[in-house]
Each structure stands twice: as C-alpha cells, then as structure tokens.
Amino acid sequence: xxxxxxxxxxxxxxSTTLSHEGLDGLQNPLWPVNGSTSSSSFHSALSxxxxxxxxxxxxxxxxxxxxxxxxxxxxxxFCPHWLSLPEEIHIKVxxxxxxxxxxxxxxxxxxxxxxxxxxxxxxxQWVKLxxxxxxxxxxSLSLVDLGVNFKDSCRRLWKIxxxxxxxxxxxxxxxxxxxxxxxxxSCIEDRVxxxxxxxxxxxxxxxxxxxxIKRHLSMIAVPKFLKCYDCDATLNRSDLQSDLVMPSPxxxxxxxxxEQMHEVYCRSRHMASHTALExxxxxxxxxxxxxxxxxxxxxxxxxxxxxxxxCEREIVxxxxxKMKSVRPPYMSGEEEFLNYAAVSPLTNGYCRDTxxxxxxxxxxxxxxxxxxxxxxxxxxxxAFLIHLFKHYKIINDLQRPYVSLVFxxxxxxxxxxxxxxxxxxxxxxxxxxxLLPKALAISQLFEIKTCVVVDSxxxxxxxxxxxxxxxxxxxxxxxxxxxxxxxxxxxQAMAWQxxxxxxxxxxxxxxxxxxxxxxxxxxNLSREGDHRSGPSRxxxxxxxxxxxxxxxxxxxxxxxxxxxxxxPEMMYASLDLPSMVREAxxxxxxxxLKDCFSHILITGGNTELRGFSQRLSNDLxxxxxxxxxxxxxxxxxxxxxxxxxxxxAYSVKVPPPYENILQLxxxxxxxxxxxxxxxxxxxxxxxxxxxx
Numbered sequence: 001x002x003x004x005x006x007x008x009x010x011x012x013x014x015s016t017t018l019s020h021e022g023l024d025g026l027q028n029p030l031w032p033v034n035g036s037t038s039s040s041s042f043h044s045a046l047s048x049x050x051x052x053x054x055x056x057x058x059x060x061x062x063x064x065x066x067x068x069x070x071x072x073x074x075x076x077x078f079c080p081h082w083l084s085l086p087e088e089i090h091i092k093v094x095x096x097x098x099x100x101x102x103x104x105x106x107x108x109x110x111x112x113x114x115x116x117x118x119x120x121x122x123x124x125q126w127v128k129l130x131x132x133x134x135x136x137x138x139x140s141l142s143l144v145d146l147g148v149n150f151k152d153s154c155r156r157l158w159k160i161x162x163x164x165x166x167x168x169x170x171x172x173x174x175x176x177x178x179x180x181x182x183x184x185x186s187c188i189e190d191r192v193x194x195x196x197x198x199x200x201x202x203x204x205x206x207x208x209x210x211x212x213i214k215r216h217l218s219m220i221a222v223p224k225f226l227k228c229y230d231c232d233a234t235l236n237r238s239d240l241q242s243d244l245v246m247p248s249p250x251x252x253x254x255x256x257x258x259e260q261m262h263e264v265y266c267r268s269r270h271m272a273s274h275t276a277l278e279x280x281x282x283x284x285x286x287x288x289x290x291x292x293x294x295x296x297x298x299x300x301x302x303x304x305x306x307x308x309x310x311c312e313r314e315i316v317x318x319x320x321x322k323m324k325s326v327r328p329p330y331m332s333g334e335e336e337f338l339n340y341a342a343v344s345p346l347t348n349g350y351c352r353d354t355x356x357x358x359x360x361x362x363x364x365x366x367x368x369x370x371x372x373x374x375x376x377x378x379x380x381x382x383a384f385l386i387h388l389f390k391h392y393k394i395i396n397d398l399q400r401p402y403v404s405l406v407f408x409x410x411x412x413x414x415x416x417x418x419x420x421x422x423x424x425x426x427x428x429x430x431x432x433x434x435l436l437p438k439a440l441a442i443s444q445l446f447e448i449k450t451c452v453v454v455d456s457x458x459x460x461x462x463x464x465x466x467x468x469x470x471x472x473x474x475x476x477x478x479x480x481x482x483x484x485x486x487x488x489x490x491x492q493a494m495a496w497q498x499x500x501x502x503x504x505x506x507x508x509x510x511x512x513x514x515x516x517x518x519x520x521x522x523x524n525l526s527r528e529g530d531h532r533s534g535p536s537r538x539x540x541x542x543x544x545x546x547x548x549x550x551x552x553x554x555x556x557x558x559x560x561x562x563x564x565x566x567x568p569e570m571m572y573a574s575l576d577l578p579s580m581v582r583e584a585x586x587x588x589x590x591x592x593l594k595d596c597f598s599h600i601l602i603t604g605g606n607t608e609l610r611g612f613s614q615r616l617s618n619d620l621x622x623x624x625x626x627x628x629x630x631x632x633x634x635x636x637x638x639x640x641x642x643x644x645x646x647x648x649a650y651s652v653k654v655p656p657p658y659e660n661i662l663q664l665x666x667x668x669x670x671x672x673x674x675x676x677x678x679x680x681x682x683x684x685x686x687x688x689x690x691x692x
Contacts, residue, residue, distance in 0.1 A: 083109070083111050083112065087115065090115050091115065091118060091120055091121055094115060094116065094118075094121050095121065095124045098125075098128075099125055099129075099154055099158060102116050102121065102125070103116075117151070119149075119150060119151075122149075122150035122151040122153075122154055123140060123144070123150045125150065125154050126140065126143075126150040126153055126154050126157075127140055129154055129157055129158070130157065133157065133161060134172060134181035134182075135181055135182045135675070135676050135679075136180070136181075136182040136676065137676055137679070137680060138658075138680060143680060146661075146662070146681075148680055148681065152682055153679060153680055153681075153682075156425075156426065156678060156679045156682060157679045159426040160425065160426055160429055160675065160679065163426075165426075165427040165428075166386050166427065167386070167389070167390070167395050167427070167428060167429075169429075170399065170429045171395075171396055171399050171429075173396070173399060173400050173401070174401070175187060175400070175401045175402045176400075176402070177190075177191045177402060180401065181401055182401060182676055183401045183402050185656050185657060187402060188402070188654055188656065188657065189654070189656065191402055192402055192403070192404055192432075192654045193209040193397075193400075193402060193403045193404070194207070194209065194403065194404045194405070194406055194650050194652075194654075195207065195208060195209060195394055195397060195398060195403060195404070195405050195406070196405075196406040196408070196646045196647075196649040196650040197385075197388070197405070197406070197407050197408065197646070197649075198408045198438070198441075198643075198645045198646035198649060199218055199368055199369050199372065199384075199408075200218055200369060200457050200458060200642060201218060201348060201350070201367065201369050201457050201458035201459030201460060201482065201484070202217070202218060202350055202457075202458035202459065202483075202484070202511075202605075202642075203215050203216070203217065203218060203458070203605075203642055204216045204217070204218045204368075204384075204388065205642070205643045205645070205646040206388060206392060206646070207646055207647070207649075207650045208392065208394055208397070209394075209397050209403055211650075213643060213646070214392055215643075216300075216388060216391070217300055217350075218350075218367060218368055218369055218384075219298075219299065219300075219350065219351055219354065219365055219366070219367065219368075220296050220297075220298065220299075220365075220366055220368055220380055220383050220384045220387070221296065221297055221298065221299040221360070221363045221364070221365055221366075222281075222282060222284075222287055222296045222343070222363065222364045222366060222380070222383075223237065223282070223293065223294045223295075223296075223297075223309065223362065223363055223364075224279035224280055224281055224282065224362050224363060224364060225279065225280050225281075225282055225294070226277065226278075226279055226312070226316065226362070227277075227278055227279075227280055228276055228277055228278075229276035229277075229278045231276075235277075236291075237291065237293045237294050237312065277316050277319055277320055279316075279361060279362050280339045281339040281340060281342050281343045281364050282294070282339075282342075282364075283339070283342060284342060284343070284376060284377055284379050284380060285376065285379065287379050287380075287383070288379055288382070288383075293305070293308060295383070296379075296380065296383035296384075296387075297383075297387070298387050298391070299354075299358075299360075299363070299365065301387070301391055309360075309362055309363060312362060313359075313361065313362045316362070343364045343366060345370070345374070346366040346367060346370050346371050346374065346377055346380065347364075347365065347366060347367060347370070348367045348369075348370060348459050348484070349459065349484045349488065349507060350367070350458070350459070350484065350508065350511075351365040351366060351367055352365075353506055353507050353508045354508065356506070357506055357508065366380050367459075368380055368381050368384035368385075369459075371384075372409065372412055372416060373411065373412070373413065373416070374416075375413060375415045375416055375419075378416060378419045378420075378423075381416075381420070382423055382427075385423075385424075385428075386428075389428060395428065398428060398429075398430040398431065399429050399430060399431055400431060401431045401432075401675075402431075403430075403431060403432070404431070404432040404433070404434060404654055405424065405430050405432065405433050405434070406434045406436055406649045406650065406652060407420070407424075407433065407434065407435055407436065408436050408437070408438045408441050408645055408646065408649045409435060409436070409437065409438065410437070410438050410455075410462055411476070411478075412435075414686060417435060417671075417683075417686055418683050418686060420435075421433065421435075421673065421678065421683050421686075422683070425673075425675060425678045429675075430675070431674065431675045432654070432672070432673070432674045432675065433671075433672070433673050433674075433678075434652065434654075434670055434671065434672050434673075435670065435671040436649050436652060436670045437464075437471045437668060437669075437670070438453075438455060438462070438464075438645050439453040439455070439462075439464035439466050439471045440466065440469070440471060440648075440652075440669075440670060441645045441646075441648035441649040441652070442455065442601055442603050442644065442645060442648050443466045443469070443601065443648075444648045444649075444651055444652055445603075445636065445644055445645075445647055445648030445651065446599070446601050446634065446636065446648075448466075448599045448601065449466065449468050449469045450466060450467055450468055450592065450595040450596060450599070451466050451595070451596060451599035451600070451601050452464070452465055452466075452581060452584065452585065452596045452597070452599070452600045452601065453465075453466060453601050453603070454577065454581070454600065454601065454602045454603070454604075454607070454616075455602075455603050455604045455645070456482055456483070456575075456577070456602070456603075456604040456605075456606035456607050457482050457483065457604040457605055457606060457642065458482050458483045458484050458511075458605055458606070458642070459480065459482045459483075459484050460478065460479065460480050460481070460482050461478070461479045461481055461482055461575055461577065461580070461604075461606070462476065462477070462478055463476070463477040463478075463577075463580045463581055463584045464476055464584070465584050465585060465588075465596060467592065469669075470666070470668045470669050471667075471668035471669075472668060473667050473668050475584045475585070475586075476584070477580040477581075477583055477584045479575055479576075479577075479580060481571060481574055481575040482604070482605075482606050483511065483516070483604075483605050483606040484507070484511060485570075485571045485574065486511075486516065486519060486567055486568055486571045486606070486609070487507045487508070487510040487511040487515070487567075488507050489566070489567040489568075489570035489571050490510050490515070490519070490560075490563055490567035491505060491506075491507055491510055492567075492570075493562070493563040493566045493567050493570070494558075494560075494563055505543060505545045505556070505558065506544075506545070509543045509544040509545060510543060512543070514541060514542075515541060515543065515560075516608065516609065517610075518539045518541065518560065518564050519564050519565070519567060519568050519609055519610070520564060520565055520568060520609065520610040520611050521565070521568045521569065521572055521609055521610065521611040521612050521614075521615040522565050522569070522611060522615075523611065523614060523615060523618055525565070525569060528562070528565050537561070537564075538559055538560065538561040539559070539560050539561075539564060540557060540558070540559045540560075541557075541558055541559075541560065542555045542556065542557055542558070543555070543556055543558055544556070568609055571606075572615070577616060577619075578616065578619040578620050578622075578623045579623070581600070581620060582620075582623060582624060585597070593627070594630055597627050597630045597631050597632070598630050598631075598632050599632065599634060600616075600620075600631065600632060600633045600634060601634050601636075602616065602633060602634065602635060602640060603636065603640050603641075603644045603645065604640065604642060604644075605640075605641070605642035607635075607640040608639070608640050608641065612640075613633045613635050613640075616633050617631060617632075617633040620633070652670065654672070655672050657674055657676070657677070658677065659672075660672075660685075661677060661681060661685075663685070664684075664685055664686075665685040665686055671685065671686075673685070
C-alpha cells in the first residue's frame with residue numbers, strides 16, 4: 001500500500017484554461033486550498049450516471065480563441081486540428097489531466113466526449129487517485145479482469161475522499177489494532193466492532209460499539225410550506241422568525257409542557273396582509289433543498305426548532321382568526337393545494353395520534369419505517385438516519401476501519417437499497433455495511449438456521465420462513481396489525497362500557513407498558529365472559545388524557561375490567577396469525593416442515609402480551625392437528641422484547657473481505673460490503689435482486 005502523505009499531488013500546468021462562465025467559481029477539490037474542499041458544483045460534476053447531470057461548462061479557451069461547442073474543428077484557422085490527432089496520442093495527453101478537467105473537456109464536443117469515455121483514460125485516473133489514498137485496493141489488473149468500470153470507481157472514490165456533506169468530510173482513522181486504514185483480514189475476524197440499527201414502527205433501537213443500547217421514537221417532522229391560498233405566495237419561514245423572542249430555558253417543546261406553549265411569543269406580524277394563509281405539505285424530493293428552518297428535524301430532540309414552529313403556528317392562527325369573518329369559503333381544489341396525498345401514505349397511527357395530541361398542524365409527522373418501502377420517500381429516511389448518527393455521536397465510530405454498521409430490514413425495494421448504500425458510503429462515509437433481513441437477525445439470536453419467525457411489532461406482523469440460513473421471501477406473510485391495535489381496541493372496548501368517559505383518553509396514552517402488562521390473551525374466551533364464574537377482575541391504572549381546549553395532558557384514573565381481555569382478543573382475531581403461519585409453510589417437504597414447526601420463533605413487543613405464545617400454540621394445533629405433536633412455539637429465554645432484533649443483528653459474524661464479491665446478491669440473505677469494495681464495484685451485487 002502506498003504511504004499516505006495527507007494531501008493530493010500538485011496540479012499539473014495546462015496549456016488550456018477553462019472559462020469561468022458556467023463553472024460558478026469552480027476550483028479543483030482534488031487539490032484543496034487551506035485544507036478545505038470546494039464547491040457545490042462538483043457534487044454534481046462527479047455524477048457519471050448521466051452526462052446531463054453534470055454542471056454546465058463554458059467553452060474551452062485556446063490561445064487562438066474559444067472552441068465552438070459541438071464542432072470537431074477550432075474556430076481559428078491557425079489552430080492545429082488537435083482533435084484529429086490519433087487516438088493513442090490523444091489519450092496520452094488526457095492522461096496528464098485530472099478528473100475535473102476531463103469532465104470539462106468532455107462537454108466541449110462529441111469527439112472529446114468519445115475520447116474521455118475511454119476505459120483506458122479512466123483506468124489511468126484510477127491508478128493515480130488510488131495510489132494517493134490510504135486504503136488498500138485490488139490491483140488494476142485484477143480489476144480489469146473483473147470488468148470494473150473505472151470511471152464509476154473514480155467518481156465513488158472522489159465522493160468519499162473529497163466531497164463534504166451534512167457531516168463534513170471523511171475523518172481518516174487508523175485501526176487501533178492492526179494500525180492500517182484498511183483492516184487486515186485477521187483483524188476483521190477477531191476484533192470487528194459493530195453499530196446495529198433496527199427501525200420499528202414505534203421505536204428504533206440502536207447498539208453502539210461500546211455495546212450500549214439506545215432507543216428513539218421512529219418519527220421525523222417535516223415542516224409544511226406556509227402559503228396564501230388566494231395569491232399563491234409562499235412565505236419565507238426565515239423572515240417570519242427574524243424577531244423571535246425565545247423563552248429561557250428552552251423547555252417549551254411540544255413533548256414536554258404543552259400547556260406553556262402560549263408563552264412563546266414573536267413580534268413579527270407582517271403576514272397579516274395575506275387573506276388565506278394555509279399550510280401545505282412539501283414535495284418529498286425537495287425537502288433537502290429548502291432553507292434550514294424548513295428541513296426535517298426531530299420533534300423530540302431539537303427543542304429550539306420546535307419552539308420556532310410553535311411561534312409561527314401562533315402567528316398564523318391569530319391571523320386566520322382575524323380573517324374568518326371576511327374570508328370566502330374554500331374552493332373545491334383545496335385538497336390538491338394542501339398536497340396531503342404526498343405524505344399521507346407515510347404516516348401510521350403513532351404519527352397521527354402524536355400530531356393530534358400536540359396540535360402540529362404546521363408539521364407532517366412521518367414514519368421512517370414506512371418511508372423505507374417507498375423509493376420517492378428516501379429523503380425522509382436520510383433525515384432520520386442523519387439525526388440518529390448525530391444525536392448519538394457515532395459518526396466517527398462508523399468511519400473507523402474496524403467498525404461495521406448492521407442495518408436490519410423487512411422488505412426494502414431494490415431501488416431503495418441502492419440509495420441507502422450510496423448514502424451511507426458517500427455521505428456518511430462508513431467503513432463497512434451489512435444489510436440484514438430481520439428474520440435472519442432473529443434466527444441468529446436463537447442460533448437456529450431453519451425455522452418459522454413470527455415478528456409482531458407495534459404496527460405490523462410478519463411471518464417468515466428461514467431455510468438453512470436464507471429467508472424464503474416468496475413465503476413471507478404480512479399483516480398491518482400489531483400492538484398499536486391493542487390500544488385502539490382497548491379504547492373502543494372502553495367506549496362500549498356504560499358510564500365511562502373515554503373522550504380524553506388517546507390511543508397513545510393506552511399504549512404503555514403499564515397498561516399492556518395488564519392485558520392478556522385467554523385460552524377460553526367463553527369462560528372469561530361467564531358471570532357464573534364470578535365477577536371480572538378489575539385493574540385501576542393512571543393514564544394521560546386531554547380534558548380541556550388547551551390540550552393539557554393530565555393523569556386520569558381509569559378502571560379496566562373485561563377490556564383487558566376483549567381488546568387483545570379483537571386484535572388477535574383481526575390478525576388471524578395461525579392462518580398466516582399455515583400459508584407460509586404450505587407445500588414444504590415433510591423433512592423441512594418438521595424443523596420449521598419444531599422452531600416457531602416469536603418476537604416483537606406485541607408478543608409480550610400475557611398468554612400470546614400459549615394461545616398461538618393452541619390454535620396452531622387445532623388448525624393443523626396432524627402436526628400437533630411437533631408444534632413448538634419458542635419464546636426467547638430473556639423475554640420477547642422489541643429490542644431482540646437489534647440484539648440478534650449485533651451478534652452476526654463479519655465475513656472475510658471479497659468473499660462473495662463475484663456473486664450477485666441473493667434475496668433473503670445478508671449483504672456485506674466494505675468501503676473499499678463499494679469504491680471498486682459499487683452496488684453491482686444488487687443486480688441479482690433486480691432480475692428477480
């Protein structure tokens with residue numbers, strides 16, 4: 001490996017210079033000035049997926065004048081026909097340039113573009129660039145044999161080494177064990193640390209390299225645009241907040257003291273001239289192009305931004321109240337104006353209930369778990385992951401060569417996986433990644449390779465079949481029913497009981513461990529409802545409820561009786577879990593079926609309900625009596641907790657480097673990739689999923 005001297009080589013002198021017109025003051029970031037990298041235009045200039053995505057460049061200026069765009073001849077008769085030189089000589093000249101000059105030169109004419117797109121030219125660039133990095137790559141001859149596209153490899157290397165994103169540039173750190181920037185194979189096998197992430201419907205669990213477990217609510221807030229419905233003007237949020245008077249200390253966030261929100265005050269009232277102020281949802285593709293105040297943020301961690309939103313909401317509310325008497329009725333096209341359809345598929349019950357409790361009419365509360373299932377919603381996932389990495393201060397850890405990021409998933413589309421890999425390596429600049437199916441994380445936790453995995457979480461339930469360490473995705477069964485629906489059914493069951501006032505109780509206030517621990521699934525529902533066996537056992541609990549117009553949360557005493565078994569029964573009946581298991585194992589060979597039924601692994605917060613495993617086991621035996629003797633529903637010895645998946649992900653073994661680099665990724669298996677592998681090969685392994 002070439003020694004790392006901490007910088008890039010000096011820029012060679014060129015006989016031609018680029019016009020600054022269209023370059024936006026572009027400097028070559030490969031040779032930083034005063035240690036800083038420049039410029040935003042190179043962020044797009046290095047994209048090689050499409051020539052149209054590169055920046056607009058000015059004409060190439062020679063000593064005789066500008067070269068005419070699209071022409072193979074210079075505009076001056078005194079200039080030699082240098083584009084007509086033999087290809088070998090042309091390539092020799094191009095070898096003296098650096099990537100930024102090559103990209104600029106390719107924009108001058110079609111002939112230049114043909115020469116620049118040569119694999120030989122970019123192979124030479126790769127050799128120059130890779131020798132100046134501290135990382136260890138395969139030899140260029142080996143990469144030629146493997147069919148690597150050197151132009152793409154140079155782009156990825158440049159993005160990682162040179163460009164800066166939300167977190168800044170790459171922090172080069174040697175391995176504390178082998179003292180290399182690229183860990184030796186023996187070091188990977190013996191000493192690799194991990195960061196494991198499991199995004200759930202309600203809670204996201206994270207394990208740090210020091211093996212401390214963290215939890216964070218799975219929700220991200222996206223500020224809405226503030227527009228006038230009458231004049232179609234979009235108000236600048238930064239202007240509205242210019243005169244903000246912040247409370248001190250910053251304790252008036254949505255999630256802490258809702259009753260004190262009115263104390264946040266702003267003197268900026270110039271929006272009163274607008275007659276029809278309304279909030280409308282942002283297009284998701286543009287949320288990172290907005291000013292900082294209009295970008296996604298965490299409702300539970302960023303108190304200052306929350307206070308800004310409270311102040312703005314107060315001003316808009318007062319302005320709208322003044323206009324109520326003079327404003328005409330809304331037009332029929334208002335729904336399209338508000339753009340609800342763009343974000344409504346990305347919300348779940350927790351997002352909607354939180355928005356109702358806190359009155360966040362100027363925010364869209366979105367679920368990153370649902371966003372993972374939609375290609376156009378990836379900016380939401382990006383915002384959530386950036387916040388997690390910054391909040392728990394693990395960015396430097398992720399860039400260390402001996403640390404691996406294990407990211408669990410249930411059902412991510414192929415295109416989202418590509419964006420996720422590109423984001424993590426090029427923007428977060430992590431050193432190693434594993435995309436791990438959740439079913440394999442659970443089977444790893446139980447140390448069983450062939451099994452049925454039942455994961456019933458907060459908002460959904462999955463049934464997977466794992467065969468010899470691989471998830472058979474064609475057999476996966478999914479139902480959008482989970483622990484949230486127990487709380488929903490509990491509130492509904494309470495409403496059926498005479499003499500109970502449930503108007504102030506929200507579903508979220510019932511979705512607590514104190515309430516869930518009292519709920520149960522019974523084996524004999526008719527016996528529970530038989531009054532001859534005695535009165536139903538009652539439990540008195542304290543829950544939060546809203547009982548006034550100021551949305552103040554107060555502790556209310558509630559007595560539960562039959563609701564404690566009726567609510568779980570309603571959830572379980574709508575789930576129909578035994579039928580999901582039967583459908584998942586249909587037509588499996590008897591020898592495999594025996595292993596699967598002997599190991600039905602259950603996990604997830606919803607399975608913590610008392611009697612869940614016994615009820616499922618009993619119903620499976622009744623549904624499939626011929627297999628009753630071998631049916632075994634297994635709970636994890638330490639309990640069926642919502643963090644079991646991330647615990648299993650943390651325990652996976654890291655494979656040696658380049659072990660499966662020549663193979664396309666097989667769906668249902670883990671995908672491992674190092675920083676060096678990504679630079680050289682990109683996401684080519686995912687091509688196997690695209691063809692399935």
